[in-house]
Amino acid sequence: EAPPLPRICILCAGDGSFRCTDCAHRPVFCTSCCRIQHNLLPLHRIEQWNGMFFQESSLRQVCHALPIRHGGEPCPSGGYQDMGVPNDIEEDWEDLEENAGPPHLAAPQDQSCLTVVHTSGVHFCDVRYCNCPGSEDLHLQLARADLFTATTKQPRTTFTFQMLDEFIRDNVECGTSTMNYYSKLQRNTSNAFPHLVPVS
Numbered sequence: 480e481a482p483p484l485p486r487i488c489i490l491c492a493g494d495g496s497f498r499c500t501d502c503a504h505r506p507v508f509c510t511s512c513c514r515i516q517h518n519l520l521p522l523h524r525i526e527q528w529n530g531m532f533f534q535e536s537s538l539r540q541v542c543h544a545l546p547i548r549h550g551g552e553p554c555p556s557g558g559y560q561d562m563g564v565p566n567d568i569e570e571d572w573e574d575l576e577e578n579a580g581p582p583h584l585a586a587p588q589d590q591s592c593l594t595v596v597h598t599s600g601v602h603f604c605d606v607r608y609c610n611c612p613g614s615e616d617l618h619l620q621l622a623r624a625d626l627f628t629a630t631t632k633q634p635r636t637t638f639t640f641q642m643l644d645e646f647i648r649d650n651v652e653c654g655t656s657t658m659n660y661y662s663k664l665q666r667n668t669s670n671a672f673p674h675l676v677p678v679s
Contacts, residue, residue, distance in 0.1 A: 488512050489508065489512075494509055495509060496508075496527060497510065497513040497526065497527055498527075498528070500524045501523040501524050502520075513525065513543075514538070518551045519551050534581070535669055537583035539587075543605070544605040547621065548607075548614075553607055554607060556611045581669070584669055592604065592605055593635060594636045596636070597642050600668030600669075601676050608620055616631070625639060664676075
């Protein structure tokens with residue numbers, strides 16, 4: 480799909496290389512504005528212009544971090560390091576190995592990365608935890624952010640309360656099994672590569 484002409488950021492009129500599919504009217508943003516605009520909307524789906532079309536991407540690709548406390552601002556005690564902003568994605572879709580896929584579907588091995596399962600699919604998010612003296616354990620900080628952790632020690636996977644509520648409604652009203660519901664989430668994550676979305 481071709482971008483709107485001219486392909487400029489709706490906020491700063493810079494080079495618009497990202498488009499949010501969850502924001503109203505699917506606006507086009509530059510990298511910086513995309514990150515800033517989604518500071519409190521960390522689970523939106525975005526696409527990146529690759530020179531020919533908009534391809535699936537993620538907010539992690541623009542170095543967005545999930546804010547847990549302090550109203551979306553970095554913890555005053557530090558503990559989060561900005562990784563820089565990637566200019567573009569250097570990849571060739573035709574040369575993908577059989578089990579390889581787009582970079583936004585690869586589960587990072589980084590300890591600061593959290594897998595968040597939401598109604599819109601599976602997201603990989605860098606997390607800004609609160610490091611203030613006397614701050615709560617990580618799983619409690621996540622619970623206050625409406626994220627239910629799969630484990631209380633070193634949480635790596637969470638489920639949004641919104642997703643858990645939706646699953647219960649689907650299960651009660653439609654008889655949707657857990658496997659079928661997760662298959663739907665995989666397809667929400669990537670309609671082109673649902674089989675590449677990690678199961679755990």
